[in-house]
Amino acid sequence: MAFNNTLPGSSSSSSSQAQSHSQPQDFRSSSFPNYGSPSSVDRRATNPQFDILEWYPQFQSCHRYFLDVAQHTGPVQALAAFINIQLPFQKQAFPVVASSRAAGPEHLRPNPFANQHQQASQPQALSLIPYIRRLIATGHDSPGVLHGFFGDDWLKGIGSLHEIERRNYLFAAKSTSWMEVKQAYDLSPEETVPFLKPLGNVSEKEIQAAESTWSEWLAMQDWMLGPRAPEVMGREPRVKRESQN
Template sequence: MASSQASTSARSDPRLPKPDFGILEWYTKFSSCHRYFLDHAQHTAPIRALAAYINIQLPYQKHPNPVSSSTSTSSHPNNSAPQPDPQVSLIPYIRRLIATGHDSPGVLRGFFGDDWVQGVGSIHEVERRNYLFAAKSTSWMKVKQAYDMSPNESCPFLTPLRGATEEEIQTAEATWSEWLAMQDWMLGPRSPDVMKDASRAKREPKE
């Protein structure tokens, strides 16, 4: 019975991937977002303007190794041969949009294309939760430092999480409680849920 309840709980947990989640299908959509950002978005006037406003360099602006497209080549410091398929992380851009309150669906589509929900939507969701955790765990100054990138790409301002929903807050609260439990080593057989079930079993009369 306990294992059945646990599996049911896991399936209903909004923090976990859906049962029909396919990582290969997700990666196809993520790659589409990655290519869109490199090949199209970073070269458009609206994205360049917003990137300048929130003080984050686009890949084509990165020196000494700018990346202007998904087919750009770059050289490894210890290897003169060109390295195809440059690895540009999308996470710093998602984090900066969240911290400055610019992570609306329209802006995310502008950065990552029509596949953004399937491709980077889950990353966006987790990073919004991480922003809540950062705000709860430390001071404004330390949060800002965590969202700065370099002396030249510091976060110009922080705003409260844009458009937070009750469900999003409740999910963050549940995850935060689990984190606090882990700090106290309340894991596995000592986890609050397991101990609660054990206590209930002791109180219930045996048939």
């Protein structure tokens, strides 16, 4: 199922830019590996630091767009039904129909059949990760679909999360069986993933980045950290490869 870049209501308002000032080092991290998919139009290699405080407004823009616009459009609702994941406004006992935090019938409509304890509970913050993961696992994480779900700021707002979850999907497939991967991507008995597809639009650069990170994970399993790290001890990091028949 293909989305184009002109979904109804897909023009999101421009998110406010973070003020340019020096940030504490704690809020900075090494830049994410280059986004290897051909869908990338923003080369992170030119950005030596990934600044979380600069990223966050873009992420908030994606979050607002998903809640206020995307989930109320026909294409997003159709795809969500096909890949069997409930949109926020469909969740009970507290449907989330908009990004506003104000409580009341306009924003949060409690289930009339819920018990008093449920009624008194405050709705939990809604995460975008389950939707990103479900799109990846079912092969629907193309740029057009991500734009349709998360708006014009999707690349800067959820692009890094998308990259990480693509790598996690590769790691899951490498480390366990198909059934266990499927169970890991099921959300609930009502929101099981209907099918799994191999990761799409993969470039050699993305595979190499995943191999490198996988080697780091294997090194940690062997406690090869700090002074015992392979690069410190002059060893070549090992990459687990499937045996050739």
